[in-house]
Amino acid sequence: MSLLEVNDLTVKFYTEEGVVNAVDNLSFSIDRGEKFGVVGESGAGKSVTALSVMRLIESPGHIESGEVLFNGENLLEMSDEEIRSIRGNEIAMVFQDAQTALNPVYTVGEQISETIRHHLGYDETEAKERSIQLLDTVGIPDAESRFSDYPHEFSGGMQQRAIIAMALSCDPDLLICDEPTTALDVTIETKILQEIETLADEFDTAIQLITHDLGVVADVCDRVMVMYAGKPVEKAPVEELYYDPKHPYTVGLMSSIPRIGDERERLQTIPGTMPDLVDLPSGCSFHPRCPYAEESCTRSEPALVDPETGAVATDDDEHVAACLEYTGELTDGLGYEVTVRDSSDDAEVETVAGAKASSAVDTDVPDAGGDRRD
Amino acid sequence: MPEVIVVTDETPLLRAENLTKYYDSSGGFLDSLLGNSQDVKAVDGVDLELYEGETLGVVGESGCGKSTLARALLRLVEPTDGSVYFQQRVEEDGEPAGRREVDLTTVSSDDLRDLRTDLQYIFQDPFSSLNPRLTVGDIIGEPLDIHDIATGDERTERIYELLETVGLNPSHTHRYPHEFSGGQRQRIGIARALAVDPEVIVCDEPVSALDVSVQAQILNLLEDLQDELGLSYIFIAHDLSVVEHISDRIAVMYLGEFAEVGSTDEVFSPPYHPYTEALLSAIPEPDPLWEGDQIFLPGTVPSPLDPPSGCRFHTRCPQIIQPAAYDLEQDVWRSVVDLKLRVKDAETLESIATVPDETPADDATSRTSIRELPSAQFESVIRSEYDLPTELSDSSAERALSQAIDELYEDNVTGATARLDDAFTSPCEKHHPEPAQTGTNHRIACLLQDERYDGDRFEAVDADSGSGSDNAVADD
Numbered sequence: 001m002s003l004l005e006v007n008d009l010t011v012k013f014y015t016e017e018g019v020v021n022a023v024d025n026l027s028f029s030i031d032r033g034e035k036f037g038v039v040g041e042s043g044a045g046k047s048v049t050a051l052s053v054m055r056l057i058e059s060p061g062h063i064e065s066g067e068v069l070f071n072g073e074n075l076l077e078m079s080d081e082e083i084r085s086i087r088g089n090e091i092a093m094v095f096q097d098a099q100t101a102l103n104p105v106y107t108v109g110e111q112i113s114e115t116i117r118h119h120l121g122y123d124e125t126e127a128k129e130r131s132i133q134l135l136d137t138v139g140i141p142d143a144e145s146r147f148s149d150y151p152h153e154f155s156g157g158m159q160q161r162a163i164i165a166m167a168l169s170c171d172p173d174l175l176i177c178d179e180p181t182t183a184l185d186v187t188i189e190t191k192i193l194q195e196i197e198t199l200a201d202e203f204d205t206a207i208q209l210i211t212h213d214l215g216v217v218a219d220v221c222d223r224v225m226v227m228y229a230g231k232p233v234e235k236a237p238v239e240e241l242y243y244d245p246k247h248p249y250t251v252g253l254m255s256s257i258p259r260i261g262d263e264r265e266r267l268q269t270i271p272g273t274m275p276d277l278v279d280l281p282s283g284c285s286f287h288p289r290c291p292y293a294e295e296s297c298t299r300s301e302p303a304l305v306d307p308e309t310g311a312v313a314t315d316d317d318e319h320v321a322a323c324l325e326y327t328g329e330l331t332d333g334l335g336y337e338v339t340v341r342d343s344s345d346d347a348e349v350e351t352v353a354g355a356k357a358s359s360a361v362d363t364d365v366p367d368a369g370g371d372r373r374d
Numbered sequence: 375m376p377e378v379i380v381v382t383d384e385t386p387l388l389r390a391e392n393l394t395k396y397y398d399s400s401g402g403f404l405d406s407l408l409g410n411s412q413d414v415k416a417v418d419g420v421d422l423e424l425y426e427g428e429t430l431g432v433v434g435e436s437g438c439g440k441s442t443l444a445r446a447l448l449r450l451v452e453p454t455d456g457s458v459y460f461q462q463r464v465e466e467d468g469e470p471a472g473r474r475e476v477d478l479t480t481v482s483s484d485d486l487r488d489l490r491t492d493l494q495y496i497f498q499d500p501f502s503s504l505n506p507r508l509t510v511g512d513i514i515g516e517p518l519d520i521h522d523i524a525t526g527d528e529r530t531e532r533i534y535e536l537l538e539t540v541g542l543n544p545s546h547t548h549r550y551p552h553e554f555s556g557g558q559r560q561r562i563g564i565a566r567a568l569a570v571d572p573e574v575i576v577c578d579e580p581v582s583a584l585d586v587s588v589q590a591q592i593l594n595l596l597e598d599l600q601d602e603l604g605l606s607y608i609f610i611a612h613d614l615s616v617v618e619h620i621s622d623r624i625a626v627m628y629l630g631e632f633a634e635v636g637s638t639d640e641v642f643s644p645p646y647h648p649y650t651e652a653l654l655s656a657i658p659e660p661d662p663l664w665e666g667d668q669i670f671l672p673g674t675v676p677s678p679l680d681p682p683s684g685c686r687f688h689t690r691c692p693q694i695i696q697p698a699a700y701d702l703e704q705d706v707w708r709s710v711v712d713l714k715l716r717v718k719d720a721e722t723l724e725s726i727a728t729v730p731d732e733t734p735a736d737d738a739t740s741r742t743s744i745r746e747l748p749s750a751q752f753e754s755v756i757r758s759e760y761d762l763p764t765e766l767s768d769s770s771a772e773r774a775l776s777q778a779i780d781e782l783y784e785d786n787v788t789g790a791t792a793r794l795d796d797a798f799t800s801p802c803e804k805h806h807p808e809p810a811q812t813g814t815n816h817r818i819a820c821l822l823q824d825e826r827y828d829g830d831r832f833e834a835v836d837a838d839s840g841s842g843s844d845n846a847v848a849d850d
Contacts, residue, residue, distance in 0.1 A: 041585040042556070141716075142725040155674050156436070185435040185612055186656040187671050193658070212585055215658030238662040256590035257660055258619035260642065266597070267590035267619065273555045 001072055002029035003206050004053065004174055009066035011048050011057060018278035022048040022061070024230040029315070030174065035200065035207045037221035037238070039214060039253070043274040045230040046210045050176045053208075054093055055083050070174070089119040092167035094196075096179035098159035102151040109135070109147030112166045119170045134165040138195055157188035161195070168199055175200065176208045181216065193220055214257060218242060226250050229275055229285040232304065236319040243340060246307045246321035248290050251336045284324065296329045303327075385461060386423035387606055388447070388493075388574055393420045393456035395439075395446045399679060415678045416442040418630035419456070424574065429600065429607040431621030431638075433614055433653070437675050439630040440610045441498075444576045447608065448493050449478050449486060462492065463573070491521050494567035498579035500559035504551040510537070510562055511547035517569040536565040541595060557588035564595065568603070576608045581616060593620055614657055618642060623815065626650045629686040630678055632809070636816030647818045648693040672712060685821060688802035689715055695801050695821055698831045700768045705761075710775065713760045714794040717778070720787055727759040745785065752783050771797065801832040 007027050013020040023045045030036045038046045051057050053068055055075055068075040070091065075083060095101040103111060112134060113127035122130060128147065135143035138161040151159060160180060167175055177196065181189040197220055200207050209220055217224055217238065224241045226234040226249065234247040245251050255268035272289045275281055281288050287297040302322045304313040310327045313320035325334050396413035416439040424430050434440050446453045458478040464471050478489065497503035504513055514533050518524045524532045534544040540561040551559055560580060567575050577596070581589040597620065599605060611617045617624055624641040626634040626649060634647040641650060652669040671690045676682055682689050688711075696707050720726045723745050744755060756779055757764060766772040774797030781790040802821055809817035810824055821827055 041587060144724050157674060186614070186653060186658075187435060188674070190656045190658070190668055191670060213658065214586070214660040218660050218662040218664065219658045242660065242662050252587060254660065256587045258590070258593070258615045259660075260615050260618050260654070260657065262619070266594050269590040269594060270587040271591075273557060273588065 002069075003032045003034075003071065004030040004208075005067075005069040006049075006053065007067045007069070009049070009052060009068065010064040011045075011052055012062055012064050014060040014062065015278075020277045021230050021280060022277060023052065026066070026227075026230070026232055028225055028232065028235065030206050030208060032173070033200075033204045033206055034223065035197075035209065035221045037217040037224040038208065038210045038227060039212065039217055039224060040227035041212060041253075041274050043229070043277065044227040046212075046227055047178055048230075049227070050093065050178050050208065050210055053176065054087055054091060085119070088115055088167075088172075089170045090172055091174045091176065092170065092172040094160070094163050094167050094175065094177040094180045096182055098156065098163045098183070099151065101163055102159060104151055107148050107150055108154060108162045109149075112162070112169055115166055115169050130169070131165070134169055135162065137199070138162070138165045138168075139191070140165075157184055157192065160184065160188075160192055164192070164196065164199070168203065168205070171203055172205055174206045174208065176210070178210045179212070180209075182211070182213070189216075196220070214242075214253060226253070229280060230277060231285065231322065233286065233323075234319075234321040235304070235313075236321075240319050243338065244319075245338065246319065246326070247323050248292055248334060248336070249286050250321075251338075252289075252291075284322075292325075292330070292332070292334050294324075294330055294332065296324055300324065300329065302329075384425060387426045387461050388424040388608075389459045390420060390422045390447060391457050391459070393422075393443070393446055393458060394418055394454045395442050395451060396454045397442075412679050415630050415681055417446055417453075418681075420627075420630075420632055422625060422632070422635070424606050424608060426573075426606055427600070427604050428622040429609050429620055431609045431611065431617035431624040432627055433611060433617050433624065434627035435612065435675055437678070438627045439678070440612075440627055441578055443627070444495070444578045444608065444610050447478075448495055448576055450495065453479055460489065460493065460574075462489065488521075490517075491523075491570040492573045494570065494572040494575045496560075496563050496567050496575060496577045496580045499583060500556050500563055501583075503563055504559060506551055509548050509550055510542075510554075513551070513562060514565050514569055517566060521570055523570060532569070536568055539568065539599070540565045541591075555588075556584050557591060560584065560592055561595070564592075564599070568599070571603075572605070574606045574608070576610070578610045579612070580609075582611065582613065589616070596620065614653055626653070629675060629681050631686060632817075632819065633687065634816075634818045634820075635809070636813060636818075640813050640816040645812055645818065645823065647820050648691050648822070649687050652692065672708075682803070684801075684803040684805050685807050685819075687820075688800060691802065693822060695827065695832045697799060697801070700771045702766060702768055702771060706763060706766065709760045709762050710766075710771070710798055711800065713756070713762070714791075714798050716760075717782070717787060717794055718791050723782065723785060723787065726782065726787075727756050749780075749783055753779050756782065774798070805832075 006029070009023055009026045011023040013022055026049060038049065040046050048057070048061070052063055053075070057063055063076060070086065075086065102108065109128065109131050112131040116122050116127040116130050117124070132143045132147050135146060140146050140158055140161055154162060180196065181192050184192065193216060196207065199205070207220070209217065211217060221238050223237050224235070225232050226241070226247065228249050234241065234245070234250050236246070241250065242254070245254060249270070252268070252270035256270060258267055270289050275285060275288065283298045283300055284290070284293070284302050287293040290297065302324045304320045304322045305311060305326050306313060306317045307319065307321050307326045324330050395417040396415055399412050399414050420443060422430065432440050432443065442451065445451045447458055449458070456479065459475050460478055461473040462476050464474050476485070476489070478486070481489065508516070511533050514536055515529055518529050518532060533547060537544045537547065542558060542561050542565070551562065554562065580596070581592050584592060593616065596607065600607065609617065609620055618638055621638050623635065623637050625632050626641065626647060628649050633649050634641060642654070646654070652671050655667060655669045669692055671692070673690055676686070676689055685691070688694050692708060693704065694708060694711055696702060700707070702710070716726055727744055744752065747755060753776070762775070766775055774793060778790040778793045781793060805821060807819045807821045807824060809819045812818050812823055821832060824832070826832055
């Protein structure tokens with residue numbers, strides 16, 4: 001049994017502009033001790049997915065349907081009291097913005113001790129001892145005197161470390177990290193990521209890492225889910241996703257990253273932006289931005305299938321993608337190729353999205369293009 | 375992509391000399407009355423040149439002074455010292471008539487306002503840099519009004535044209551900023567900068583708030599505009615791969631100073647400045663099988679209130695030079711310096727090392743203070759905290775170290791500080807590195823590149839009398 005199993009989760013936000021389909025029929029599972037990455041642009045529904053697992057969706061948001069099984073129990077059917085004993089205890093979360101995640105009027109140490117006292121029933125002194133140990137574990141120098149510092153006395157990297165200490169304080173089974181390093185410098189980023197990895201290995205904690213940075217995912221994760229407009233478009237083990245991406249969106253994301261030592265003069269882009277989630281495009285939601293889109297893409301919505309067989313994805317499938325190509329509904333196929341350059345000491349993957357000669361569908365996005373209209 | 379500019383006798387379009395910006399960090403009137411004022415040395419004596427049609431990238435960690443540099447260059451903040459020379463276009467009877475040099479730091483505010491038509495700025499945050507109460511048309515039209523560039527139909531025409539140039543739909547003129555996505559807003563910011571037909575645009579982290587796919591669109595747009603309009607960019611970013619992609623030349627900044635300046639190829643290949651090398655190794659590669667040798671920098675960027683002596687990077691540098699007397703393993707030497715720096719800052723013994731969890735024999739929740747440990751255990755705790763071997767390979771270094779640890783054991787922190795300072799002082803702490811020429815346009819400010827360093831030892835010619843002039847600000 002998986003540690004976390006999300007089945008057919010649908011989350012909607014009822015706003016004045018209309019109903020936002022933030023997450024649509026999403027399923028995934030995370031095994032014990034596994035590092036699972038969730039990738040996508042802003043607005044893809046990554047954070048909403050994480051918040052749903054923690055049951056932190058607030059009005060006007062609403063979890064419409066689906067189930068979130070944690071150790072076999074459905075979190076969505078639990079009472080408030082039951083979910084509180086799981087939150088922060090068995091499932092912990094590291095937020096993107098450490099500064100706002102910490103309460104400015106309490107000392108950092110007090111905020112960590114509070115969690116420990118609440119969930120583990122430690123008394124005041126025991127909780128303090130444990131907090132200092134944790135601060136030391138996450139690499140905060142001079143933890144003993146830092147315990148009574150306020151959040152503003154910590155640097156950005158140290159604040160994030162404190163949040164990680166708090167998240168690990170109750171030895172959770174699942175740690176959800178929502179863009180944990182986006183606000184940090186690369187030098188700090190590598191250290192924090194390594195910290196998360198070693199600590200997760202040490203405590204045998206599963207990680208759900210949400211990020212838009214494919215470099216970070218490659219570094220940390222075992223398995224990856226790529227999301228677009230509230231839906232998963234590809235799920236694969238990390239090597240397969242990078243060396244053999246199956247969905248045009250994944251390819252677009254990969255090829256738009258500038259790389260060191262890369263001779264390309266222009267970056268490949270995904271034209272346009274994420275569609276309005278109130279009014280999703282018909283058929284495949286990616287079709288207005290997809291260089292390989294055909295007539296059929298505007299009509300039928302692709303299901304997640306096994307790219308080899310075209311059969312509807314089952315739980316046993318390692319690599320699945322949602323593109324009509326794999327059910328034989330595209331006439332011209334996908335025109336990209338992936339080359340793995342093996343230079344002297346390290347291999348490099350270069351994904352080149354080749355544009356198709358004629359595109360059957362007009363891309364009428366206002367922001368049309370990395371390629372400007374002249 | 376613009377050609378790599380080879381510096382000949384061509385005059386740079388924009389040139390900064392010894393540009394300096396200190397912020398006063400005193401708490402206010404009382405502090406300054408009591409003489410408590412302290413300066414935050416955000417930018418400290420930076421020299422830079424920007425040639426026509428090129429992109430100069432400036433990278434560094436947060437807090438290194440990149441943004442202050444950008445603002446000081448265009449006098450959006452008043453520089454404390456130094457000059458910024460700009461070759462202004464001169465027109466006579468509507469005809470271009472060469473250029474003349476103006477010093478931006480001394481021109482009157484009226485003249486500065488005129489110069490804004492040549493020098494423009496794109497801000498980092500596309501959400502706070504656009505006035506939410508103005509329509510897109512008015513945002514872009516504002517510079518046209520201020521500088522009397524166009525009115526009436528001509529103005530409308532120009533706004534349409536600019537929107538189209540940056541890839542937005544001209545029919546969106548009457549929309550408000552909140553109706554646009556982050557990438558589209560950044561395009562509006564670019565259109566506003568282009569409105570006055572500038573020559574130089576300073577881009578302050580223009581893509582760091584954007585998704586990768588949108589980031590790529592904006593980078594391509596900036597490059598296209600450069601080709602089309604012959605713009606010169608100063609491109610500030612913390613992401614080395616972005617800077618590498620867009621820049622012709624790169625400056626690496628650390629604590630208010632340039633550590634390295636050179637063409638993109640030079641900066642990205644040896645010889646490296648140790649800081650650049652660490653930054654390069656830290657970039658996460660989008661390749662799951664990639665195994666890089668990541669260089670971890672200890673600690674964080676020190677406070678610019680009181681920057682480290684000598685080379686500002688010495689507190690974190692993995693390649694810090696050893697005194698001529700020793701021959702230690704480089705990482706052991708680094709650990710010795712770490713210990714020394716910590717002891718120097720320490721107020722109490724507890725802040726130097728904490729007892730690891732396993733050591734106390736009794737229950738796990740009660741923590742023994744380090745001062746309750748027996749002497750031998752105390753020593754091993756200190757050594758393991760700083761990854762020092764049980765014995766240093768060099769006997770005189772070992773002697774000094776163990777004496778210092780003994781002094782710490784006797785709670786004599788001052789004594790230990792003095793002893794460590796005496797025995798372990800790197801040339802990097804004493805000498806401020808001058809930018810050394812390592813290629814035609816490549817300058818590295820590191821003692822490893824200094825001619826006094828022979829590949830193994832740093833020979834300071836009469837170290838004591840010479841150190842005075844080293845600390846003086848002098849770099850050309």
